Amino acid sequence: MKEYYxxxxxxxxxxxxxxxxxxxxxxxxxxxxxxxxxxYDNLRTYKGSLIWNxxxxxxxxxxxYEITKDGGTVVWIVNDATIKGNETLTxxxxxxxxxxxxxxxxxxxxxxxxxxxxxxxxxxxxxxxEYMFVCTKGKIKTSNLIRDRVNKNAGKTFKQIRRGADDKxxxxxxxxxxxxxxxxxxxxxxxxxxxxxxxxTFPEKLVNDHIIxxxxxxxxVFDPFMGSGTTGKMALLNNRxxxxxxxxxxxxxxxxxxxxxxxxxxxx
Numbered sequence: 374m375k376e377y378y379x380x381x382x383x384x385x386x387x388x389x390x391x392x393x394x395x396x397x398x399x400x401x402x403x404x405x406x407x408x409x410x411x412x413y414d415n416l417r418t419y420k421g422s423l424i425w426n427x428x429x430x431x432x433x434x435x436x437x438y439e440i441t442k443d444g445g446t447v448v449w450i451v452n453d454a455t456i457k458g459n460e461t462l463t464x465x466x467x468x469x470x471x472x473x474x475x476x477x478x479x480x481x482x483x484x485x486x487x488x489x490x491x492x493x494x495x496x497x498x499x500x501x502x503e504y505m506f507v508c509t510k511g512k513i514k515t516s517n518l519i520r521d522r523v524n525k526n527a528g529k530t531f532k533q534i535r536r537g538a539d540d541k542x543x544x545x546x547x548x549x550x551x552x553x554x555x556x557x558x559x560x561x562x563x564x565x566x567x568x569x570x571x572x573x574t575f576p577e578k579l580v581n582d583h584i585i586x587x588x589x590x591x592x593x594v595f596d597p598f599m600g601s602g603t604t605g606k607m608a609l610l611n612n613r614x615x616x617x618x619x620x621x622x623x624x625x626x627x628x629x630x631x632x633x634x635x636x637x638x639x640x641x
Contacts, residue, residue, distance in 0.1 A: 404594065
């Protein structure tokens with residue numbers, strides 16, 4: 374570990390994520406929620422710091438299981454490289470390994486980019502989304518589902534339909550009155566957030582909504598691939614504690630400065 378920095382509600386470590394996670398686990402540290410985006414195959418080099426392969430990401434996932442509290446959640450946001458016309462499907466391999474070590478993959482959510490880059494293969498449609506695997510250690514402890522989907526039929530009462538034993542659809546005796554706002558679907562639409570100082574900055578609103586969905590005030594949020602510090606910034610702004618790890622010197626300084634400004638009330 375190169376550097377350690379502590380704010381009122383956050384602890385930032387500069388170093389290799391596996392080494393720092395081993396240290397945290399040995400100290401008995403546990404977290405309620407992880408929101409992170411690991412390297413996508415070898416699509417970016419991150420200042421030449423990247424050493425990333427199946428052996429490493431398996432160790433990261435194993436450590437995540439150890440550091441996550443019972444009932445805690447991991448949001449794993451990933452995509453795949455296409456090599457010689459063939460997608461690696463590493464994202465699904467990682468999701469299956471999350472299950473193998475003991476996590477429940479509760480949902481495969483989609484981040485639909487409202488301003489995707491219009492490039493890619495000449496033979497297939499341009500990519501416009503990423504996977505967001507929402508995984509829990511045992512039964513999920515916190516689920517504050519966002520209700521911002523407008524119901525056009527709000528106030529109307531319906532009988533619910535279910536599938537009966539004979540495989541026929543039938544009405545329940547119970548009725549349901551639709552509320553004005555329904556639960557958001559699991560496809561979230563957010564623009565790509567550009568940052569000249571980092572090649573893959575999270576959209577702040579996307580991270581914010583995961584934090585408020587899967588944690589409560591006072592909980593500890595974790596990001597082992599902290600990057601420019603978006604998860605840390607949004608965690609602190611939502612009155613959560615934060616632990617972050619970043620290997621690259623330049624990115625660590627960017628994250629530290631953003632988090633400091635957020636603690637001082639600067640939202641930029």
